[in-house]
Amino acid sequence: MLDPEIVEEPVAFLETAWNLVLVLGHTNCGPADLIIACFLWLGSGLMQISFFFILLSDDFLGEPFGNQVEVAKAWRESIAHDFKHMDLGDESLVSRVCRADRTLILSTSQMQMLDQINAFLGLGKEEFEAPYFQPGVLLCMMCILLWCLYLLNEFRLVLFSLEAVSQVPRGPRTQWRRRGGFQTISYGRFGVYCFMRLARFFIAVGLLYAGVQWLAGTISITELILNAVALSAVLQIDEMVFAALMPKKIQICIQDLEAIKVRYSKGRSQTESVILVVAISLLMLWPWTHNVGPLSWDMLEVKRQYCGGTQNFVVAGNQIQGVTVGLVTSEYAQGVNQTSLTRFAVRRHIWEEPLGSSNYIRFTKDRSSFVTARDMDMHQRNTHDSLCMDFDDIFLGNATHELQEFYRPYFYSASFEAGIPEGASCAEMAHLCHSLDSQARLVRHVCPRTCGCHLQHTNPLLKLVGEGCSKACFTEQEYAMRFSACKDVDLEESPHLREAWEGFWDSYKPLMEQRVGMNFSSPSLSFVPDFLTYVKKVGCPGLSVVAIDPVTRSPWCSGSQLYYGPLANWCPQTCGCHTSETLPTWCPRSCEGCKDTANFPTHIRVSDCAQSLQAGLCEAYPLESAVYCAETCNLCSALHNNGTID
Incomplete structure (x- = not known):
């Protein structure tokens, strides 16, 4: 009589090609059925083994996701800020990619990658810190758990079937008590069956490893469940082959195999439960520490490399000067309504x-x-x-x-x-x-x-x-x-002129900060604010205090070719125009006095003032002649103060 604490569980032989060896030679079928059945058993095993190698191949798994960090770095430091990829709203490519602009035709793979990262980690487009709830990580671990449960069930079935068959008496020949019931099993059949079940066990171990690697490398949250279902189908290949292709007589013989009872005690049940809990815990800890956890950290770093830091600028290389030229671009938020x-x-x-x-x-x-x-x-x-x-x-x-x-x-x-x-x-x-x-x-x-x-x-x-x-x-x-006075402007005579003069000096500092990027708080330029205040107040005499623009290094009098016109127009006396033997090009022509110009125009039909006088142009065009040939044409009276310089 059995101990009340011991129960017996019937272990059935599943409808699978792996159980073919138990009935081989006792099916009363033709040789064609036997040959087909053997090929099906071999083929189902090879298919699962091939799936193992395919799942682990570089072409299937792809390169490690961590490599995307360097890819993102290279993209960000090259294409992302290239001026050629700005849109019509002067928005940089990286800004458009990071806000998921669906009108993009460039860098769409980068945008898709960021979409997948945001969905996987539960991030907003402008978030770079992982939240506590990460839907992709949770779903990935659940799919891995599902796959591990499939394989744990397969391991238990293999071990139970080995234990059940080991309880059948062994002898030199296999004998049947009745149809489907073993009386004895031959040593050879028992050995081959154990070998096949162990082969099935190791194939399952390989599929467990390959499946976890595949699931842990899936970054698309929408593909995770599909991949998990696809893996379960791989594990069921032999059952599907058995049901669809196995000859019917052999199917019936395997289906008729009687279940063999296995005894379970209280201690064994508890031990097995503890082992299973520990096993599933270790199986979940392994992919988290080696795959899913590092994957989420790599995703954060990839997103940081793609979208972190400053986005709103573009650059171009000036190969002639050997410098990089930059432009601050507009932000999308600024251009939404503009x-x-x-x-x-x-x-x-x-x-x-x-x-x-x-x-x-x-x-x-x-x-x-x-x-x-x-x-x-x-x-x-x-x-x-x-x-x-x-x-x-x-x-x-x-x-x-x-x-x-x-x-x-x-x-x-x-x-x-x-x-x-x-x-x-x-x-x-x-x-x-x-x-x-x-x-x-x-x-x-x-x-x-x-x-x-x-x-x-x-x-x-x-x-x-x-x-x-x-x-x-x-x-x-x-x-x-040419007809004005060659003297400095008196700012006290005209509020309008003072306003224009002060407006220039008020704009000078912002202009240089914007166009040149100057920092006027530096020690070498600390005097500039005081100088600007002084020259605004006193007018032209202030140019004698600091005669050179501290930024452009050009004289205030001659002006700057890039930023402002000559101040000699305002201050010809301070600039020395009235005492110059050869009048500089930036001085007012009135400071030339009643002299002929040294730069005779080339667009008229005569080449100098003598020819103008001879051709009668002095009388025909008195104003133009006074501009260029006042002395030769005797037109000093047309000039300010008769061409006399004070």
């Missing part, structure tokens, strides 16, 4: 304007002209077909001009930057004349007279050909200064 000029122009032309005719786009006739127009800077533009006139009278009034279609996109683009896209008058855009922003160049270009480009005593800040003022305005200014 359309760039280029995007506005494109949208208008798509829906509202006829092809090739636009208020905001300068269309060219061919590719060569397109490239030229695209790369032309403002200096080139203002030395070619430049006019010194305000164009609001033409585009907003009834006036016409032969070049108005050429100037149309410039005028309306300037209006857009002034906040009035449908067309702003020059008076409405005047507040941008002295702006440091690059968009103000357009305003100075289409409203040069409103901005004072033609005047001698105007704020010289950015009053340059390269900053929008046309060459024609400077030619007009040069003519006018």
Whole structure:
């Protein structure tokens, strides 16, 4: 009689090709069935072994995710901040990738990678710290747990089947008590069966390892469950082969095998339970410490390399100078409700304007002209077909001009930057004349007279050909200064002139900080704020205290080719223009006195003042002659104070 604490569990032989050896030779089937059955058993085993090698192959698993850190680093330090990949809103490529801009056609694989990382770790687009709840990590561990449970069940079945068969008496021949019931099992059959079950055990161990590696390397949260289900199908290959392809007579014989009872005591049950709990705990600890945990840390580092730090800048290499040039780009949040000029122009032309005719786009006739127009800077533009006139009278009034279609996109683009896209008058855009922003160049270009480009005593800040003022305005200014007084401006005589003078010095420091990146708190420039305050107050005499611009290292009198016009226009006496034997090009022509110019123009049909007098040009064009040939043409009376310098 059995101990009440001992129970018997029947261990059934599963419907699998691995049990073929138990009935082989006792199935009363034909040789074809036997050959097919043996091939099916061998094939199912080889299929599972091949899956093991495929799952662990480099082509299938791919390179370790940790390698993506270097890939992200290389991308961030090269393509991500390349100026060529800015969009029409001046947003950098890295900024668009990190905010998951779905209009991207570049670096889409990087954006998909970041999407997967954010979904896996439960991160927002701008988050770089892992939260406590990480859905991908949790799901990955659950799928690994499911796979481990599959394999633990397989291990138990293998061990139980070995224990059950070992209870059958062994002898030289296999004998049946009745159909499906063993009386004895031969030593050879028993040995082969044990070998096959152990082979099945080690195949399961290999699949356990390969499956865990595969699941732990899956970074797509949507593919994890599919991969787990696919792995379970791999484990069931032999059962599916048995059910679908095994000859029927052999199927029936295996199905008729009687279950063999295995005894279970209380102690054995507890020991087995503890072993299983420890086993599943170790099986879960192993992938966490070696795979899933490091994967989540690598994901955080990959995202940090892709999107961490400063995103809003682009660079380009100047190969001639050997330096890297940078540009701070706009943030997406700033541009959400603000359309760039280029995007506005494109949208208008798509829906509202006829092809090739636009208020905001300068269309060219061919590719060569397109490239030229695209790369032309403002200096080139203002030395070619430049006019010194305000164009609001033409585009907003009834006036016409032969070049108005050429100037149309410039005028309306300037209006857009002034906040009035449908067309702003020059008076409405005047507040941008002295702006440091690059968009103000357009305003100075289409409203040069409103901005004072033609005047001698105007704020010289950015009053340059390269900053929008046309060459024609400077030619007009040069003519006018031939008839002005060669003396320093008295700021006390005109509040308007003092305002313009102080406006220049107030803008100097912000200009140099923005354009040059100067730090005026450094010891070498600590005197600048006091100097600016002083020169604003005293006027021209202040230029004698500090004669050289501390930033550009050029004299204040001659001005800067990049940032402001010559202050000699305001202070010719302080600058020594009235005492120079050879008048510098930056001095007012009035300081030349009643002399002929040393730089005779080349655009007229005579080559010097003597020929002008002989040709009768002095009488025909007295004003022009006074500008260039006052002495030869005896036109000193037309000059200020008869050409006498005080």
